[in-house]
Amino acid sequence: DQQVKQNSPSLSVQEGRISILNCDYTNSMFDYFLWYKKYPAEGPTFLISISSIKDKNEDGRFTVFLNKSAKHLSLHIVPSQPGDSAVYFCAASEWTGNTPLVFGKGTRLSVIA
Amino acid sequence: DAGITQSPRHKVTETGTPVTLRCHQTENHRYMYWYRQDPGHGLRLIHYSYGVKDTDKGEVSDGYSVSRSKTEDFLLTLESATSSQTSVYFCAISDQGAGGPVQYFGPGTRLTVL
Numbered sequence: 001d002q003q004v005k006q007n008s009p010s011l012s013v014q015e016g017r018i019s020i021l022n023c024d025y026t027n028s029m030f031d032y033f034l035w036y037k038k039y040p041a042e043g044p045t046f047l048i049s050i051s052s053i054k055d056k057n058e059d060g061r062f063t064v065f066l067n068k069s070a071k072h073l074s075l076h077i078v079p080s081q082p083g084d085s086a087v088y089f090c091a092a093s094e095w096t097g098n099t100p101l102v103f104g105k106g107t108r109l110s111v112i113a
Numbered sequence: 114d115a116g117i118t119q120s121p122r123h124k125v126t127e128t129g130t131p132v133t134l135r136c137h138q139t140e141n142h143r144y145m146y147w148y149r150q151d152p153g154h155g156l157r158l159i160h161y162s163y164g165v166k167d168t169d170k171g172e173v174s175d176g177y178s179v180s181r182s183k184t185e186d187f188l189l190t191l192e193s194a195t196s197s198q199t200s201v202y203f204c205a206i207s208d209q210g211a212g213g214p215v216q217y218f219g220p221g222t223r224l225t226v227l
Contacts, residue, residue, distance in 0.1 A: 006155075032213055034216075041221075042220060043117075043203050043219050043220050044156070044203070044218045045218070046210070049210060049212045049213055050212070051212060051213055091156075100158045100161050101216055102158075103148075103157070104155055105153060
């Protein structure tokens with residue numbers, strides 16, 4: 001049973017426009033969420049996180065929104081740049097300090113110049 | 114940069130042979146993790162460690178064992194490699210970020226089992 005779902009395997013966006021990547025989760029015990037970006041032949045790199053006490057967190061061009069009642073989060077990238085082309089993973093955990101993360105399957109973002 | 118290295122970076126081996134992958138960290142982090150990444154599956158946890166000699170199983174631990182005799186090293190062993198263990202393996206450590214704990218990943222080891 002998949003606890004973290006990224007239902008869009010791929011997404012194409014024009015450079016300069018907004019990219020919206022979505023993630024749903026089923027485990028109501030999850031209360032801490034992270035987004036990672038992964039380029040080919042590299043390890044995932046941390047982008048941004050959000051805890052369940054917030055509904056929004058921003059860091060530069062990246063904003064994560066959390067809707068706890070819908071068990072849904074999204075990552076917005078504005079404006080999108082060609083260098084943002086990568087696979088994006090959503091991850092979730094229970095806030096117990098260092099609980100292992102549960103990852104979604106990833107969404108491949110292509111930003112077209 | 115979380116000071117994580119993995120070795121080897123690439124390995125080709127034959128079915129039935131033992132394989133050990135090494136994860137080394139330089140910053141004295143207590144928590145370390147091993148994940149595998151496969152197409153269509155994302156990253157899945159194999160084993161993790163919460164201290165020297167303290168380890169626990171993850172989602173896909175069958176066929177794998179781990180050891181942590183020193184804080185800086187976390188070893189993943191495939192006792193008898195199978196073709197289903199062909200994958201990219203990532204090690205991670207946990208550190209405190211601005212908003213909470215964050216896992217930082219190593220560069221990965223690509224393992225091919227023929």
